[in-house]
Amino acid sequence: MNPEGAPPSRAAARQEGRATINDIAAVTGVAASTVSRALSRPDRVNRVTRERIQAAARELNYVPNTQARALSSGRTDTVALLVSDATNPFYFGLIRGAQQQLHAAGQALLLMDTEDSAELENHLLGKMRRSVDGVILAASRLPEQTLAVIAAELPVVTINRNVPGVHSVVIDSPDGVMQAVEHLVSLGHRHVAYVTGPPSSWANEARWRALRTGMARHGLSADRIGPFGVSRHCGSAAADALLNTGATACVTFNDLLAIGILRRLAERGVDVPGEISVVGCDDIFGADFCSPPLTTLTAPIEQAGRVAVSMLLENLENPAVRASCRRIILPTHLTVRQSSGQAPRL
Amino acid sequence: MNPEGAPPSRAAARQEGRATINDIAAVTGVAASTVSRALSRPDRVNRVTRERIQAAARELNYVPNTQARALSSGRTDTVALLVSDATNPFYFGLIRGAQQQLHAAGQALLLMDTEDSAELENHLLGKMRRSVDGVILAASRLPEQTLAVIAAELPVVTINRNVPGVHSVVIDSPDGVMQAVEHLVSLGHRHVAYVTGPPSSWANEARWRALRTGMARHGLSADRIGPFGVSRHCGSAAADALLNTGATACVTFNDLLAIGILRRLAERGVDVPGEISVVGCDDIFGADFCSPPLTTLTAPIEQAGRVAVSMLLENLENPAVRASCRRIILPTHLTVRQSSGQAPRL
DNA sequence: ATGAAAGCGCTAACAT
DNA sequence: ATGTTAGCGCTTTCAT
Secondary structure, X not given: OOOOOOOOOXXXXXXXXXXXXXHHHHHHOOOHHHHHHHHHOHHHOOHHHHXXXXXXXXXXXXXXXHHXXXXXXXXXXXEEEEEOOOOOOHHHHHHHHHHHHHHHOOOEEEEEEOOOOHHHHHHHHHHHOOOOOEEEEEOOOOOHHHHHHHHHHOOEEEEOOOOOOOEEEEEXXXXXXXXXXXXXXXOOOOOEEEXXXXXXXXXXXXXXXXXXXXXXXXXOOEEEEOOOOOOOOHHHHHHHHHXXXXXXXXXXXXXXXXXXXXXXXXXXXXXXXXXXXXXXXXXXXOOOOOOOOOEEEEOOXXXXXXXXXXXXXXHHHOHHHHHOOOEEXXXXXXXXXXXXXXXXXX | OOOOOOOOOHHHHHOOOOOOHHHHHHHHOOOHHHHHHHHHOHHHOOHHHHHHHHHHHHHOOXXXXXHXXXXXXXXXXEEEEEEOOOOOOHHHHHHHHHHHHHHHOOOEEEEEEOXXXXXXXXXXXXXXXOOOOEEEEEOOOOOHHHHHHHHXXXXXXXXXXXXXXXXXXXXXXXXXXXXHHHHHHHOOOOOEEEEOOOOOOHHHHHHXXXXXXXXXXXXXXXXEEOOOOOOOOHHHHHHHHHHHHOOOEEEEOOXXXXXXXXXXXXXXXXXXXXXXXXXXXXXXXXXXXXXXOOEEEEOOHHHHHHHHHHHHHHHHHOHHHHHOOOEEEEOOEEEOOOOOOOOOOO
């Protein structure tokens, strides 16, 4: 194997099966640069050379080293997705949608959890700005200005958040909230409360404004309770506060909260929807089989993930696109199940 | 800024704010290697030099380039987690646990979805074997031999699967199934069916064997129906098949199936647990609020994620550990809710 | 169409 | 304790 008695090459010494373009070059008798071309831009190389190279690559079980490629080309073929809490079922569909689209484009997904902290979010963003081609920010807690700075040096797409100059895909839940208002008003509800989520959430504010506006159109005002955390057990406090307002219906920041409220209400013997109607937001996993099944705003969340990825990839390929600032708005619709009904008679 | 009229350095030309160790070296008047040391092994450098360097790094807003570091050191500080379906709620806790532990160790998480396909799994593994330090395989569909080959060239920890020579953390659901058997038998059930999941799942077989063995101890035999897919809507077919067996109780491969069965049973007017008892497996999000709330085997899945990461990191740091083959078994327990009850009288 | 050569930013011997 | 010198594996001008 080594007739000259020369020391084995570094590469071979490190690991068997770790062929590099140099190995391929040696085997096929061409220059490494030709191998590189044959593999990444096959059309720039003579057909027979190319085929010889490709055959050798297969033979040697060659796998390109992404680090090396990234180092010299600047592209990493990796996109980061930042979520505020990886265990929130809301993100499941998002992750799936993003992952699918990314995989189809030959890119990898780097998933990061910001734990709902602006500091951690900022820190992570700083650390990885060199190791990814772009970032998708779901539920960013960062101030607009910071976001703008980041977007200036790295392609960014935000989800459910609009920032001047930053591409975004937002789910039109305000419109959905309007639908919910019409639904509730038509059922005779006059007193509706909004169950507030995290104050730092952009969507939270948007939903509240929509509810207030919608109610105002009917000459009615809306109550607001909270803020509450967005986990299920925060629903207990929310339910108690809700009963205190005397509202006959509520719209919640998200389904997690709504499901928690449903449970607490059941514990306290309050009939839903007989005494009070509950409308959630997002239509997460579980919204259709909780008890009673939840009336909620169905968000096309998986689609949002796919669309966000598409936008990002477009940016990467086309600098002109990057200079512009696209916004995509995805529609929601109200899905009526059994947690909403006729307002109780006084 | 550039009094000599010299062309700007390549680095500066590329991007502002993209300082390298060379920039720091220039500013502080030391060699680049010293900068490297000061930053990665502070103790190997004189205190005042180190402090000057660190100050300069902060000043220049320096962020190490992970690609370059990986290329020369061989470490990537990234761990991959492969799941068979990122939208399966079973993985949520796993992802969270892994992410937490990884973050604490300064490592990144690369999440990949194998879409339940052995081919895709193998392909992904091949593609990224250079870009990660190690891999956690949740629900691998790969044959033992392939797994062994992969484990030989890359640190691997499997979850819920035992392969000779490969580190693993498995959740002791067979023991949990035994508990379920005792529970059901003590409620008077004599005819129990197992609702089979994916044949390629190692855990699926283990659970079935446990059920059969457990029943045999009471001189009873067990039925087996399926295999069924693991999504909720596959529960419909499973429920129909179940009714056909005449069993008074079933244990399902996972909660998703169980929840689907519950729904179908309700549609067909079959009372749970009056006419039939249903026991799930995993205790996923939703198992406690479906209707009726599901009796199930509670798996410490988030802990499994953390433990898997710890094992992997140990391997990376300590080659001796890597040569050994550790197995960690995590206990489960039966959580009795309202989907199981007394067997119906004949 | 192909080759030669110069890095990308960092780490790791080896010297001093 | 610090500097020098080679690369890691790949892409990319620039020649030929």
